[in-house]
Amino acid sequence: MSKLIINSLDYSRIKKCISDAKLFKSINSNEAEKLLKELNTAEIVEPEAIPSNVVTMNSIVKLSFLNNNKQIQFQIVYPTHANIKENKISIFSPIATALIGYQVNDEIEWIVPAGLTKIRIDEIIYQPEAAGDYDL
Numbered sequence: 001m002s003k004l005i006i007n008s009l010d011y012s013r014i015k016k017c018i019s020d021a022k023l024f025k026s027i028n029s030n031e032a033e034k035l036l037k038e039l040n041t042a043e044i045v046e047p048e049a050i051p052s053n054v055v056t057m058n059s060i061v062k063l064s065f066l067n068n069n070k071q072i073q074f075q076i077v078y079p080t081h082a083n084i085k086e087n088k089i090s091i092f093s094p095i096a097t098a099l100i101g102y103q104v105n106d107e108i109e110w111i112v113p114a115g116l117t118k119i120r121i122d123e124i125i126y127q128p129e130a131a132g133d134y135d136l
Contacts, residue, residue: 004042004101052130
């Protein structure tokens with residue numbers, strides 16, 4: 001698995017979201033710490049320098065649960081845009097936190113209510129940076 005890569009705009013926006021959420025107590029402190037840890041270990045690059053195979057904010061991602069070969073697809077969004085009916089998952093959700101900054105074919109261990117599982121990023125259907133959408 002490669003080093004996490006985050007674009008500088010996502011980095012600053014996510015950190016601000018975490019700060020605001022902590023202020024309003026709308027984020028679990030454990031989830032906030034996990035996300036901050038991920039952000040602080042990542043390589044920060046300019047949006048134009050993000051490889052097209054890296055999961056970024058507003059990316060539409062297809063992934064597989066390796067324990068049962070189930071596939072799901074969703075978009076990682078900021079908390080104010082989350083809508084489960086539209087398959088838009090908040091960056092504050094554990095699965096989005098687990099995926100941000102990783103690349104296609106990376107496998108990530110993730111704790112679900114039933115226990116530890118492994119997920120693989122199969123495809124990035126849409127990535128804003130690859131599409132030239134730097135201001136989402």
